[in-house]
Every structure is written in structure tokens, then in C-alpha cells.
Amino acid sequence: MLNRREMLSHSAKVAALMATAGLLPQAAHAAYNTRAFEVKSMAELMKTLGAGTPAESKDVTITGPDIAENGAVVPIGVSTALPGVKKLLVLVEKNPSVLSAIFDVTDAIDANISTRVKMGQSSNVYAVAMMADGKVLFAQKEVKVTLGGCGG
Template structure:
């Protein structure tokens, strides 16, 4: 029997045993979980969400760019992009002022990562959307009104 086949069989047997032990409940592998700020995501107003994020003193900045269509035809899927030219960006958050829960998304950026994200958010009605960037332990933001013609949050 050749050496690589033996190694493959050993690895397969090991994985099989691991699977049996996990299924039997004898081993519990750690599950990777993203950290999240429950208080911020449960916030019902812009001020509550900003306070929970520690961004009550966020300043508007031209270095934060929020890109989205002026009119969203379907509030269930509104494409939003945020980019920042601020050095040392650590976090990007998207907040929708008139949603039942204001904070729509947060992204933690590892050091050296380009601060440029794209996602889709749900909007129940026409509202101001805020892009919040944490850089150097300070918060900066940009704002844009997006008009919704067909509601996505229960509308």
C-alpha cells in the first residue's frame, strides 16, 4: 500500500471517529459566533442606537460616502454601499431612522482592511439612512434620504 493512501485512510478514520463522538454528544466543538451589540440592535430610535454604539457625538464627514439609489422600488431589498477614506477605520454601521429597529447592520473591519462594504437593508418607509464609521476611536457619519415606493418592513 502506498504511503499517501495510508495517510488518507488514517485521516478519514480520524474524522469518522470525531463525527461519531460529536454526534454522541461526547465532544462539543466550539461554534464561531460573531460578537454583536444586542442593545444597539434592539434600539427603537436613532439616538438610542447611537448611544448604544458609543457614537452620540458622531460628526458628519465628507470622508464617509454613503451610496444608494434616491428611490428604492422595493423596501425589502435596498442596496446600500458605504466607503470611508478615514485612516484606521475599525467599524461601519448602517442605521435606518424610521425602521422599527434603527440599526440595520454593523461590520467590524480588521486592521489594514479597506473600509468599503456593500449590502442590502430592509426599509419600511421613506427614511434617512445613516452610515456610521468608527476610526481612531471617533465616530463619523454621512446621511442620505431614500424614498421607498413599496414597503419592506411589514408594508
């Protein structure tokens, strides 16, 4: 029977073999456009991302509360059934940075995300779908915040 020291020694050898064979996961790093998270308006954001002028569409859906009791954790859902979606974005108009979240989407998954955003004050929240053909579609919803989340 193996004792603890021998077991740890064998485990270390197996881990070293797996690492040299490339079987252990590598560190994952998010790649994002830092400038996109610094802009103050939707028009400036679209220019930064190299996208066209957004058009309002009933094919893009945004869900969220009409009144958020705590601006630090506002649940938002974005979805569309349209094919060819490349990115889904969540924008909060009156936040210090208009871009709250950006998600890369492929045809292998449903273009349906849910997240929580931080809102400092009542504002319009936009769901933006960037399409493979270059179109940019959006939907908006007004969310009223009773307790501020961005320093309030």
C-alpha cells in the same frame, strides 16, 4: 481496490484524526450587542455602543438608490478612505430598529462594504464610521421607498 464501505471507513478515521488534532473548522458564532439592535434613535445607539456624538463628514460615503422600488431589498454601500476605522454601521432612521448592520473593520481591509437592507418606508439612511481615536463620523442619504419591506 477499495469498495465504498472501506472508503467511508477510511474517511471517517481521517476526519476523526483531523478533529482530535484541531484541524477541522469550529462553529462560528456572531458576537453582537443585542441592545444595539433594539434602540430607536441614533443618539440612543451611540450611547449603547459607548461612542461619542456623531459629526457629519465628507470623508464618509454612502451610496444607494434615490428611489427603491422594493423596500425589502435596498442596496446600500458604505465606505471611507480614512485610516483607523473600527466599525462601519448602516442605520435606517424610520425602521423599527435604527441599526440595520454593523461591520468590524481592521487596517488589513478596505473600509468599503455593500449590503442590502430592509426599509418599511421612505427614510434617511446613515453611514457611520466609528474611528479608533473615538470620533464618530457619518453621511446621510434620503431613500424613497415605493413598496414597503418591513410589513408593508
